[in-house]
Amino acid sequence: MIYHLFQYLESLGIDFPGIGLMHYLSFRAILAAVTAVLTALMAGKRIIRWLQGRQIGETVRDLGLADQIQKKGTPTMGGIIIILSIMTGVLLFCDLTNIYVLLLVVSTLWCGALGFTDDYIKVFKHRKEGMSEKAKLVGQVALGFVIGLTVWMSPDIVVREKVEVKESIERTLETETTVTSGRYVQEDVVKSTKTTIPFVKNHEFDYRWLSPVKGAWGWYAKWAIYVLMIVLVITACSNGTNLTDGLDGLAAGTSAIVGVVLGVLAWLGGNLIDSNYLNIMYIPGSGEIAIFMSAFVGALIGFLWYNSFPAQVFMGDTGSLTIGGVIGVSAVLMRKELLLPLLCGIFFVESLSVLLQRSYFKVTRKKTGVGHRIWSMTPLHHHYQDKKAPEGPVIFPKPVPAQHEAKITVRFWIVGIILAVSTLALLKIR
Numbered sequence: 001m002i003y004h005l006f007q008y009l010e011s012l013g014i015d016f017p018g019i020g021l022m023h024y025l026s027f028r029a030i031l032a033a034v035t036a037v038l039t040a041l042m043a044g045k046r047i048i049r050w051l052q053g054r055q056i057g058e059t060v061r062d063l064g065l066a067d068q069i070q071k072k073g074t075p076t077m078g079g080i081i082i083i084l085s086i087m088t089g090v091l092l093f094c095d096l097t098n099i100y101v102l103l104l105v106v107s108t109l110w111c112g113a114l115g116f117t118d119d120y121i122k123v124f125k126h127r128k129e130g131m132s133e134k135a136k137l138v139g140q141v142a143l144g145f146v147i148g149l150t151v152w153m154s155p156d157i158v159v160r161e162k163v164e165v166k167e168s169i170e171r172t173l174e175t176e177t178t179v180t181s182g183r184y185v186q187e188d189v190v191k192s193t194k195t196t197i198p199f200v201k202n203h204e205f206d207y208r209w210l211s212p213v214k215g216a217w218g219w220y221a222k223w224a225i226y227v228l229m230i231v232l233v234i235t236a237c238s239n240g241t242n243l244t245d246g247l248d249g250l251a252a253g254t255s256a257i258v259g260v261v262l263g264v265l266a267w268l269g270g271n272l273i274d275s276n277y278l279n280i281m282y283i284p285g286s287g288e289i290a291i292f293m294s295a296f297v298g299a300l301i302g303f304l305w306y307n308s309f310p311a312q313v314f315m316g317d318t319g320s321l322t323i324g325g326v327i328g329v330s331a332v333l334m335r336k337e338l339l340l341p342l343l344c345g346i347f348f349v350e351s352l353s354v355l356l357q358r359s360y361f362k363v364t365r366k367k368t369g370v371g372h373r374i375w376s377m378t379p380l381h382h383h384y385q386d387k388k389a390p391e392g393p394v395i396f397p398k399p400v401p402a403q404h405e406a407k408i409t410v411r412f413w414i415v416g417i418i419l420a421v422s423t424l425a426l427l428k429i430r
Contacts, residue, residue, distance in 0.1 A: 035295070373392060
């Protein structure tokens, strides 16, 4: 709103010191991040007190973890803090006419509502399992189709596949988003199914290559494949973050690291000069995603003030589903979804550990009558904690000595930072 207010004042010919700063993505990104942090810090305490007053506490299942019972009664649904903080920064400093911002706002509210419903059923309906997995999956898939079809149909979501700068271009007030001086050669903007992929010369992969047919039907087939991929990415990210949310500060800290990288990639991909220098896809208008991700990271940092060990509040599914949805949607909009297995390696491994554990347990129980396990407990972060020995054989028994929750969290953060740096390094590896 402040951004649009400044735009309106400029249109009226009103000038005062600092009015031009709103043209800079960097300045607005800083303001969005600071605003989100302050909102989380100021509103967080009041929201936690409100949750405590209504006894909206975490229902802890007996997982055999030594310190798990201590978490019983800790306020949950703290994702409200994250959503409120994100939306405050975004509404104040983002261009609300930008299609990418609008889609991210819809995704935030959509996933937030889905997670809130799940938490509401757990807390107020006293059903520990919350929403059924099928109902939750339907909500995530529906969002994926909304995003995918919009990417397909919207004339505002385009890419410039080749941009060759012929002369040096000075960075003026507008060059953070557009080029206002110099001559350059570029192809017309196109609706494309291309995306970014590492280790190849042009960093590009076209889903058209997966189409089994050519011609007119091939055009529909490639978009159908792309939309299905978008649905898969958004659903996987949302569930992956949800599974990672099991230790104080783990999901929030890891997601903040991912958010920083996505913000950097949005900045570079939305800038004609930088994208040309790095030989990556230029996506007009996608620079606004950097501001959204700044608010996202700021909200998570502010939330960590209350969620770090020992947690005063848990994000619940209200927060974890929202975080995963934002990460998945932003990556898709920037055509960076194929980088997520590396960038979101923590989420990927956590999800994979659960899938492998369940599959192995079912297969061995069917064959031998006794279910075997790969790890002592999944998601993987619980494997390193002090806990009761599980029934049946385990391939990798629990570590001795068991690690403290805070140490596990920080070590996962360190791994997340290594993965984040590696992802950015891929921009120059061909």
